[in-house]
Amino acid sequence: MKEKMPCKVNLLFVDDSEDICEILRDLFHEAGCQVDTVQTGADAIALVEQKFFHVVLIDTVLKGTDGIEVLRQIKDISPRTEGIIITGNATLKSSIEALNMGAFAYLIKPLDLDEVRAVVQNAMDQHQTMTEKLLLKNFSENIISYIPSGLLVLDREFNVVLANKSYCEMFHTTAGDTEGKTIQEIFPVDGLDLKLEKPHGGDKLACGMELRCSSPQTGEKVFHVSTSEIPLPTVTGEEAGLILVIQDFTERKRLEDELIQAQKMAILGQTAARCAHEIRNPLQQICTGAQYLRKYSPVDDGERDSLEGILNGVTSLNRIVTEVLDYARPIRFNCHEVDIHNLIDGVLFEGKEQLERANIQVRKSYGATFGKVWVDGFKIKHVFQNIVRNGVDAMPDGGELTVATKITRKTGAKEPLDILEVIFSDTGCGIPESEIGMVFHPFHTTKERGIGLGMAIAKNIIDLHRGEILVESKVGEGTRIIVRVPLR
Ligand SMILES: Nc1ncnc2c1ncn2[C@@H]1O[C@H](COP(=O)(O)OP(=O)(O)OP(=O)(O)O)[C@@H](O)[C@H]1O
Ligand SMILES: [Mg+2]
Numbered sequence: 001m002k003e004k005m006p007c008k009v010n011l012l013f014v015d016d017s018e019d020i021c022e023i024l025r026d027l028f029h030e031a032g033c034q035v036d037t038v039q040t041g042a043d044a045i046a047l048v049e050q051k052f053f054h055v056v057l058i059d060t061v062l063k064g065t066d067g068i069e070v071l072r073q074i075k076d077i078s079p080r081t082e083g084i085i086i087t088g089n090a091t092l093k094s095s096i097e098a099l100n101m102g103a104f105a106y107l108i109k110p111l112d113l114d115e116v117r118a119v120v121q122n123a124m125d126q127h128q129t130m131t132e133k134l135l136l137k138n139f140s141e142n143i144i145s146y147i148p149s150g151l152l153v154l155d156r157e158f159n160v161v162l163a164n165k166s167y168c169e170m171f172h173t174t175a176g177d178t179e180g181k182t183i184q185e186i187f188p189v190d191g192l193d194l195k196l197e198k199p200h201g202g203d204k205l206a207c208g209m210e211l212r213c214s215s216p217q218t219g220e221k222v223f224h225v226s227t228s229e230i231p232l233p234t235v236t237g238e239e240a241g242l243i244l245v246i247q248d249f250t251e252r253k254r255l256e257d258e259l260i261q262a263q264k265m266a267i268l269g270q271t272a273a274r275c276a277h278e279i280r281n282p283l284q285q286i287c288t289g290a291q292y293l294r295k296y297s298p299v300d301d302g303e304r305d306s307l308e309g310i311l312n313g314v315t316s317l318n319r320i321v322t323e324v325l326d327y328a329r330p331i332r333f334n335c336h337e338v339d340i341h342n343l344i345d346g347v348l349f350e351g352k353e354q355l356e357r358a359n360i361q362v363r364k365s366y367g368a369t370f371g372k373v374w375v376d377g378f379k380i381k382h383v384f385q386n387i388v389r390n391g392v393d394a395m396p397d398g399g400e401l402t403v404a405t406k407i408t409r410k411t412g413a414k415e416p417l418d419i420l421e422v423i424f425s426d427t428g429c430g431i432p433e434s435e436i437g438m439v440f441h442p443f444h445t446t447k448e449r450g451i452g453l454g455m456a457i458a459k460n461i462i463d464l465h466r467g468e469i470l471v472e473s474k475v476g477e478g479t480r481i482i483v484r485v486p487l488r
Helices: 018-030 041-050 067-077 092-100 113-146 165-170 250-296 301-328 340-350 352-357 377-394 454-464
Strands: 010-014 034-038 055-059 082-087 103-108 150-154 160-163 209-215 219-234 237-248 336-338 360-365 373-375 399-410 417-426 468-474 478-486
Touching: 010 018, 010 041, 018 034, 018 113, 034 041, 041 055, 041 067, 055 067, 055 113, 067 082, 082 113, 092 103, 103 113, 113 165, 150 165, 165 237, 219 250, 250 301, 301 454, 336 340, 336 377, 340 352, 340 360, 340 377, 340 399, 340 417, 352 360, 352 377, 373 377, 377 399, 377 417, 377 454, 377 478, 399 478, 454 468, 454 478
Parallel strands: 010 034, 010 055, 055 082, 082 103, 360 399
Antiparallel strands: 150 160, 150 237, 209 219, 219 237, 336 373, 399 417, 417 478, 468 478
16 A cells, blocks of 8 residues: 555545444554544644545445435535445445445445555545546646637637637637637627538647737737647537637738838838939929020010919929938938927918918927927928918918927936927817828828928937827817927
8 A cells, every 4th residue: 555655645544433433544654644633523624624634435324324324415515525434233324325425435334454545545536536636637727718819619619619718808808708709709800711521520620810809899900820639628528619710910910011101102102202313304494494485585474474474383392302301311310409499480480471371270298498408400391381381281271270389298208308398289270090091101192292301200200219100180179289309
């Protein structure tokens, strides 16, 4: 027995005969077991409440109590304890009763010590097997539960047999609400094409599907679903089932789309820059020619108007060419100390005529005086000019443009960082939610005569100042452009 029970085994003997208790104690002590003995059912229950016993041997007839009933109570307290009933007169009825109460076996008095040893050993083996099974079950359940992908197991009729924790979190549901239902009932995704090919399930891994889903719980999402056939155990053997591994690809997809868009824009930018460069020379010749004709040729009023038209067209083409080249050309910095309030005043002064013509009231809400800031004043002015111009364009029937400044402090990084914040708020037409993200895309414009480069250039400039430029807008209410630049 010593070799067969290497781990610490706790045994409890419950018998009102002290002699039997003594004999059994000696027998199992020798085998290296921890042995406790008690004479009454009440003492046995009190002890089981404090300490775990692998095996309890209990006499059916105890003083004032029925051993089988005591065993039932012990099993209630400690279900993994194996019970062995000892009886002086085994009847079929008492044996059945004992087994129904969860006894592992029963022994008949007078006890044969070899038999006792063998039965206890079997009970220990049974305990060991059950413990291993339980550990394995817990282990598998933990893996399934904590796997970061959503997991659904379906039977051959595509009913959900199991939904793991990640699936429930992904779809804001519970296993109880999911298991037992069909996949179509619970999985709010279009285009899911499931089929079973092998009658008993195999290890066939179908290629993944990218599926879109829109529900009030999840919003707009993109999921990657891969399916694999598995054999599912049933009472009559095995049948085919399916495992669905579901991953949320929404963010990845968004980044991929952004990357593709950025690559497209980079190519477009380069091509546009090359074209712009090529346009400049003939444009210059047209301009010079038109100016020459206007000055020296004897032309009438109609011809003079045509020449004016040519020169206006050239000016406007030149602006486009300059902006495209500005966008495509790497930005060179020339930072110096700038009084930001002076700079904003300058921008508003230069735009005064436009603002007044559009009947726009300007409000300034400058923060308490702060020192000069270290930026490229020329480029920051360019950013603010475009923002003000956009504000004017957004308020053709008048409105209000507010420019506010403040210094905020960003904590959390190694050293706190002071940040200059300039907010331009207009009461104009606003931007639809679906278009806010496109405001910084080069060549995105909603204006007849716009180029769509103002905000793209502004973002490049602010990025190079290690700052950020944000847009908040509501259609019909107005737009806020927030420019943040760290002060160093
Ligand atoms: N304050 C604003 N209110 C409403 N829409 C705006 C505002 N600012 C920007 N937008 C939207 O963003 C688009 C892009 O602006 P951006 O300044 O880059 O280009 P643009 O003004 O159209 O042309 P340009 O290159 O001449 O500046 C605009 O066409 C407009 O639809
Ligand atoms: Mg603009």
